Amino acid sequence: MSSKTKPRIGVFKFASCDGCQLSLLDAEDHLLAVADAIEIAYFPEASRTMSKGPYDIALVEGSITTHHDAHRIQEIRRQSKKLVTIGACATSGGIQALRNWRDVDEFIRFVYASPKFISTLKLSTPIAEHVPVDFELRGCPINQYQLVELIAATVAGRRPNIPTYSVCMECKSRETVCVAIARRIACLGPVTQAGCGAICPAFDRGCFGCYGPMDSANTASISEQFRVLGQTDPQIARAFRGFNAWAWQFRKASEECDHT
Amino acid sequence: MNGKTRTIRVDTLARVEGEGAILIKLNGDRVTDVKLRIYEPPRFFEAFLRGRHYSEVADITARICGICPIAYQMSAVHAIERALGVQIDPAIRMLRRLFYCGEWIESHALHVYMLHAPDFLGYQDVLAMAKDHREIVEQSLRLKKIGNHIVRVLGGREIHPISATVGGFSKTPSKQQLRSMRDDLRWALDASIATVKLVAGFEFPDFEQDYEFVALAHPDEYPFNEGRLVSNRGLNIDAAEYEDHFFEQHVKHSNSLHSVHRGSGSYLVGPLARFNLNFDKLPAPARQAAQDVGLVPPVKNPFRSIIVRAVELVFACAEALRIIEEYAPPASASAKVEVRRGVGQAITEAPRGILYHRYAVDDNGLIVTAKIVPPTSQNQKRIEDDLRDFAAQVAAWPLEEATWKCEQAVRNYDPCISCATHFLRVSIERT
Numbered sequence: 192m193s194s195k196t197k198p199r200i201g202v203f204k205f206a207s208c209d210g211c212q213l214s215l216l217d218a219e220d221h222l223l224a225v226a227d228a229i230e231i232a233y234f235p236e237a238s239r240t241m242s243k244g245p246y247d248i249a250l251v252e253g254s255i256t257t258h259h260d261a262h263r264i265q266e267i268r269r270q271s272k273k274l275v276t277i278g279a280c281a282t283s284g285g286i287q288a289l290r291n292w293r294d295v296d297e298f299i300r301f302v303y304a305s306p307k308f309i310s311t312l313k314l315s316t317p318i319a320e321h322v323p324v325d326f327e328l329r330g331c332p333i334n335q336y337q338l339v340e341l342i343a344a345t346v347a348g349r350r351p352n353i354p355t356y357s358v359c360m361e362c363k364s365r366e367t368v369c370v371a372i373a374r375r376i377a378c379l380g381p382v383t384q385a386g387c388g389a390i391c392p393a394f395d396r397g398c399f400g401c402y403g404p405m406d407s408a409n410t411a412s413i414s415e416q417f418r419v420l421g422q423t424d425p426q427i428a429r430a431f432r433g434f435n436a437w438a439w440q441f442r443k444a445s446e447e448c449d450h451t
Numbered sequence: 452m453n454g455k456t457r458t459i460r461v462d463t464l465a466r467v468e469g470e471g472a473i474l475i476k477l478n479g480d481r482v483t484d485v486k487l488r489i490y491e492p493p494r495f496f497e498a499f500l501r502g503r504h505y506s507e508v509a510d511i512t513a514r515i516c517g518i519c520p521i522a523y524q525m526s527a528v529h530a531i532e533r534a535l536g537v538q539i540d541p542a543i544r545m546l547r548r549l550f551y552c553g554e555w556i557e558s559h560a561l562h563v564y565m566l567h568a569p570d571f572l573g574y575q576d577v578l579a580m581a582k583d584h585r586e587i588v589e590q591s592l593r594l595k596k597i598g599n600h601i602v603r604v605l606g607g608r609e610i611h612p613i614s615a616t617v618g619g620f621s622k623t624p625s626k627q628q629l630r631s632m633r634d635d636l637r638w639a640l641d642a643s644i645a646t647v648k649l650v651a652g653f654e655f656p657d658f659e660q661d662y663e664f665v666a667l668a669h670p671d672e673y674p675f676n677e678g679r680l681v682s683n684r685g686l687n688i689d690a691a692e693y694e695d696h697f698f699e700q701h702v703k704h705s706n707s708l709h710s711v712h713r714g715s716g717s718y719l720v721g722p723l724a725r726f727n728l729n730f731d732k733l734p735a736p737a738r739q740a741a742q743d744v745g746l747v748p749p750v751k752n753p754f755r756s757i758i759v760r761a762v763e764l765v766f767a768c769a770e771a772l773r774i775i776e777e778y779a780p781p782a783s784a785s786a787k788v789e790v791r792r793g794v795g796q797a798i799t800e801a802p803r804g805i806l807y808h809r810y811a812v813d814d815n816g817l818i819v820t821a822k823i824v825p826p827t828s829q830n831q832k833r834i835e836d837d838l839r840d841f842a843a844q845v846a847a848w849p850l851e852e853a854t855w856k857c858e859q860a861v862r863n864y865d866p867c868i869s870c871a872t873h874f875l876r877v878s879i880e881r882t
């Protein structure tokens with residue numbers, strides 16, 4: 192296939208840790224095959240070649256936290272036929288959305304000696320609050336197999352096969368005994384979307400919500416269950432205020448327990 | 452000298468982790484200004500860690516960096532263990548070293564082959580390089596995968612693993628699980644030795660600097676999690692004394708704080724520093740691989756850091772094999788932790804150099820204050836110093852070549868800008 196007919200992909204970064212785009216380079220068994228099937232037009236973490244748009248697919252990592260980035264995402268959207276977000280920062284604002292409940296100016300004074308050099312927005316917000324998004328891939332970090340499926344599906348023009356059921360389903364399929372029931376460990380698995388492979392319960396700990404709320408998450412019920420297990424409201428609020436804290440279901444659940 | 456001025460300018464520095472830019476202004480052969488500008492937006496980790504429970508810190512700080520999450524987890528748990536007075540089991544200590552071996556293999560394989568080698572071989576990226584050097588690239592991918600596999604076995608997944616806790620791990624592997632990695636690691640050890648030979652054959656610019664090298668040093672081993680902080684200029688301190696000797700400056704062109712050694716200025720952390728200060732602690736195969744290509748301390752040419760990283764790949768593979776042979780599972784996956792008020796500091800060796808964490812914990816186990824100094828903010832001032840001298844050396848070159856070479860000089864440090872605030876653009880201005 193000549194490069195003229197290969198789909199052109201751009202990888203763009205906003206506020207994030209780089210881990211989700213690294214997942215592409217971490218797909219060691221697929222990387223060279225993926226690279227043969229597409230044209231990587233813009234991916235600064237991997238290449239000095241930085242071609243201008245338009246792009247067939249934009250993969251967007253990270254959340255919007257500055258005026259400059261709020262403008263930049265508009266331009267990327269204009270240049271891209273399909274825009275898909277990768278990871279919790281881009282789909283829900285990320286861990287840096289914890290600022291959204293606090294005074295960001297106070298944060299800046301706390302971390303930086305000369306606050307006047309820093310330009311930042313009050314909120315850390317997901318990409319979909321700024322531009323239309325064609326697909327959101329969940330996870331902190333994303334799953335590399337889901338990423339390869341997402342790219343293959345988007346190139347083929349079909350919907351990616353990404354399940355939206357809860358982590359509980361993955362525990363059952365790998366035959367992990369339920370840590371919430373058998374060991375009374377507080378676990379967000381029932382309200383969290385699958386995708387990680389239910390690794391935490393397999394490592395003797397409760398799910399802490401890396402893939403964000405599943406579609407029909409019953410967060411009120413899980414909060415109640417956490418109380419039964421002896422958790423206090425501040426503990427429950429903190430449980431929801433992780434990497435997907437600004438996703439509306441988790442946001443609402445945490446605010447119901449936040450009496451400050 | 453005529454007053455012709457030019458600018459070397461890279462607005463988006465490629466093949467680094469995170470977002471930054473470089474601006475170099477030249478007047479004839481004289482460098483008039485150098486800025487490594489970090490414009491990646493700040494994320495305020497130290498601020499929002501306040502009020503979180505000590506048990507959440509390893510999971511949260513991992514998110515500072517997707518390339519070296521284990522480094523963040525290790526510095527965090529060790530600092531908190533010091534604050535709370537927790538003693539860990541020797542088997543846990545070994546497993547943490549093995550965990551770090553996995554991260555070093557993954558991170559160094561990524562940098563040596565995919566981010567840095569294309570500069571030496573004249574390719575824009577590793578995928579273009581793969582068209583002419585398929586076998587080399589396939590070897591690098593397998594190496595990287597083996598590093599990632601160690602992390603997955605111990606921590607559930609490669610990026611942001613989930614098992615590290617204050618006191619140990621949420622679950623520890625069986626001896627059989629570790630033994631299943633031996634054949635791959637034996638291959639990786641040979642592949643790493645071949646990597647040293649390969650990269651030692653690259654061409655290196657004639658460029659040496661008089662560095663202060665700063666790294667951990669331990670009486671018996673090449674450092675990961677433990678040891679005193681030492682330098683080639685007489686520094687020898689405990690992690691608790693770090694802030695007495697180093698401070699951070701906030702400069703206008705960067706969202707990352709510049710770290711400075713009090714009284715002496717810029718310093719260098721990472722592979723070159725570790726190698727120069729700990730050469731005698733390298734296991735025999737790593738020392739032999741270095742000597743076979745004529746690499747002996749002190750190495751003062753930063754472009755040769757790619758060979759040192761390859762030597763550290765040999766070390767990490769040999770160390771992983773040793774640990775797997777000697778490992779016996781601990782009686783308990785994690786030491787018992789009793790909450791008390793306290794302050795703890797720790798330094799561990801991330802792939803890019805020392806990572807300092809300090810936490811104050813209250814009676815309820817909540818974080819009162821947190822301080823994090825990543826390796827790239829410590830190297831940032833040193834990178835600018837290198838560029839100032841190196842740019843003068845390439846000032847007469849055609850602009851495109853000079854620019855690429857200056858980018859390469861930055862990549863010598865494998866900078867992780869997501870860490871340091873958290874991308875790189877090179878600009879050479881000739882006025």
